[in-house]
Amino acid sequence: MRPLFHPSIDDVRLEAVLHALSDPERAAIFVQIAAAGCPQTCSTFASVGDRAIPKSSLSQHFKVLREAGLIRSERQGVEMHNTSRCAELDARFPGLIAAIISAHAKESGREPQPA
Amino acid sequence: MRPLFHPSIDDVRLEAVLHALSDPERAAIFVQIAAAGCPQTCSTFASVGDRAIPKSSLSQHFKVLREAGLIRSERQGVEMHNTSRCAELDARFPGLIAAIISAHAKESGREPQPA
Numbered sequence: 001m002r003p004l005f006h007p008s009i010d011d012v013r014l015e016a017v018l019h020a021l022s023d024p025e026r027a028a029i030f031v032q033i034a035a036a037g038c039p040q041t042c043s044t045f046a047s048v049g050d051r052a053i054p055k056s057s058l059s060q061h062f063k064v065l066r067e068a069g070l071i072r073s074e075r076q077g078v079e080m081h082n083t084s085r086c087a088e089l090d091a092r093f094p095g096l097i098a099a100i101i102s103a104h105a106k107e108s109g110r111e112p113q114p115a
Numbered sequence: 116m117r118p119l120f121h122p123s124i125d126d127v128r129l130e131a132v133l134h135a136l137s138d139p140e141r142a143a144i145f146v147q148i149a150a151a152g153c154p155q156t157c158s159t160f161a162s163v164g165d166r167a168i169p170k171s172s173l174s175q176h177f178k179v180l181r182e183a184g185l186i187r188s189e190r191q192g193v194e195m196h197n198t199s200r201c202a203e204l205d206a207r208f209p210g211l212i213a214a215i216i217s218a219h220a221k222e223s224g225r226e227p228q229p230a
Contacts, residue, residue, distance in 0.1 A: 014218045018137035022130050093218035095210055103129045103208035 004066060004073050009088040012069030017093070020068035021100055025053060026061045030070055030084065031104050034097070039074070039081035119181060119188050124203040127184030132208070135183035136215055140168060141176045145185055145199065146219050149212070154189070154196035185212075 021027045033040050045058055053061070062082065065071045069089065074081045089097045136142045148155050160173055168176070177197065180186045184204065189196045204212045 014215070014222050015137050015139050015142065018133045018142075018215070022133035022137055024130050027130065027133075093214065093221065095214040096218050099208065099210040099214040100129070100133070103211050106208065107129050 001075070004075070006066060006072055007069045009069065009085070009092050012089065012092055014093065014096075016068040017070060017089070017096070020064050020070055023061070023064075025051075025057070026065060027100075027104055028108075029058075029061055030065055031101055033065075033071055033082050034084040034086050034101060039083045041079045041081060116190070119190070121181060121187055122184045124184065124200070124207050127204065127207055129208065129211075131183040132185060132204070132211070135179050135185055138176070138179075140166075140172070141180060142215075142219055143223075144173075144176055145180055146216055148180075148186055148197050149199040149201050149216060154198045156194045156196060 021030060029045050032045070045053065045061075062071070062073060062080070065082075066073050069085060071082050071084055086097050136145060144160050147160070160168065160176075177186070177188060177195070180197075181188050184200060186197045186199055201212050
């Protein structure tokens with residue numbers, strides 16, 4: 001089995017981060033991983049909202065997130081455990097991930113906004 | 116001449132903003148417009164850094180930035196004047212554009228970073 005590629009935090013590129021999160025499904029997956037206190041398996045994400053995501057797309061989404069430097073994935077038996085790299089990312093690009101997560105929450109109406 | 120389309124700020128989508136700025140040439144153009152105190156004409160951007168940008172690509176870049184809600188363009192005679200919509204964007208997605216501009220500056224080494 002090929003080792004999973006994770007870029008060093010210093011090699012993480014802004015364009016790759018923005019590209020990865022410009023897809024609404026990937027952004028929703030990332031936000032959920034970032035919010036979770038424990039590693040999330042891929043099968044947690046068989047749907048996003050009320051939409052089913054095919055397994056092949058899901059696997060591609062995780063690859064893009066991982067190679068952009070947004071998540072760390074570890075194979076554990078037949079499952080893949082994913083955690084966000086928020087702390088490292090915040091050191092590299094201060095405030096960026098928090099602002100994107102907050103914008104995502106505002107747009108998806110998950111946080112009540114002041115009138 | 117067709118009118119230029121500018122989305123209402125409430126219709127600006129996070130995914131469109133991130134997609135628009137995930138292209139390094141477009142990000143460089145946007146950052147320069149955002150930094151400028153006065154409207155920038157398209158011809159200001161015939162090159163980004165040391166790379167020439169063909170006129171057709173430039174026109175496409177401005178269209179993507181405009182339709183994502185990042186800039187406002189106005190035809191003035193044969194020229195197009197462009198200004199950023201940073202203030203409106205900051206009200207819609209607090210901190211997002213500032214964090215992206217700051218990440219862009221850090222990555223392109225335009226701002227000295229603390230050791």
